[in-house]
Amino acid sequence: MKLKLGFSPCPNDTFIFDALVNGKIDTGGLEFEVVLEDVETLNRWALEGKLDVTKLSFPAYFKTQDQYALLNAGSALGKGVGPLLVSRQQPFPEAAIDEAAIILPGVNTTAHLLFSFAYPGARNKSFGVFHEIEDAVVNGMADLGVIIHENRFTYQDKGLMKVKDLGEYWEETMSVPIPLGGIVIKRSLGTVLYDQVDALxxxxxxxxxxxxxxxxxxxxxxxxxxxxxxxxxxxxxxxxDYSLDLGPEGKKAVATLSGVYDRVHTGV
Incomplete structure (x- = not known):
């Protein structure tokens, strides 16, 4: 049986899936048609039900739970791993953030949700591919940017400065790890395939x-x-370890983020 599998080209995803998609382990007869795309494209495709198994941001999962089930393996959760809000100007006045022009890595990303959690009044938002955000702020296309992935390690080299660690704010406020992204499988494929893919x-x-x-x-x-x-x-x-198995703490963190997602989107 062949399954369509999507994940990002970022090192964390390719590290996780390398052995699975390159014949380094026995897949028990399962084949995978692999598509590598940025996470917001994968989020959009999940909303369309395009792939059998896919990486996605947790807000996209919350929108697609009727169609996809979250696997226990493959997720990105942790402490000290959250997105950063950066600017050219330092210190950037906290009172000005609600009116500032902010670029984020995608409507359905966890970065967007964590930013909205920290700054519910901000409305002047635009969205771009995550690796273009640093340059957008450097070039004055936005006052602030929310960066993720390897840009956490490179923004200072471009003269940008941290305004807030959105993950740190989440951890301090909610006392659970930061759930960034997970791996899901179509519910229609059944529990046997769920267990097989999860184990692989x-x-x-x-x-x-x-x-x-x-x-x-x-x-x-x-x-x-x-x-x-x-x-x-x-x-x-x-x-x-959360990538090996969400476990009770990881599942609690996802449930906590789901509650925040509901509040952000209902205004309650």
Missing amino acids: IRESLRYSFDHYPLVSEYVKDHAQAMSEEVMRKHIDLYVN
């Missing part, structure tokens, strides 16, 4: 952990010219 993702990740700190050619090929040092920082930050 866990086995694939264990394979990568067993060979770490080696960075495979698959990860390097899709890492958008970043250095191996940045690749490892990226993996260290976003891939952890």
Whole structure:
């Protein structure tokens, strides 16, 4: 059986799926047709039900729970891993944020939800691909930007300064880890395939952990010219025990974020 599988080219995802999609583990007869796209494209495709198994941001999952089930393996959760709000100007006055022009990495991203949680009054928002946000702020296209992924390690090199760590604000306020993204499977595929794919993702990740700190050619090929040092920082930050299994604490964090999502979108 062949399943359509989507994930991002970022090192955390390619690290998790490398062994699964490159024949390094026995997949028990399952084949995967792989599509690599940025997370907001994957979010949009999830809303369309385009893929059988896909990485997505948790807000996109909350919108598609009737169609997709969250796997226990493959998620990105943790502490100290959240998006950062950055600016050219420092200090940027807190009182000016609601009226500032802000660029974010996508309507359905967790970064957008965490920003809305911290700044519910901000309305002057635009959206772009995550790796273009630094330059948009540097070039004056926006007053502020919300950065994710490897840009956490590069924004200072471009002369940008941190206004707020949105993940730190979440952790301090809610006392749970930050749920960034998960892996889901179509409910229509049934529980047997759910269990099989979940186990394969866990086995694939264990394979990568067993060979770490080696960075495979698959990860390097899709890492958008970043250095191996940045690749490892990226993996260290976003891939952890929650990626092997959400567990009770991870599931509690997702449920907490779901409650915040409901409040943000209902105004309650």
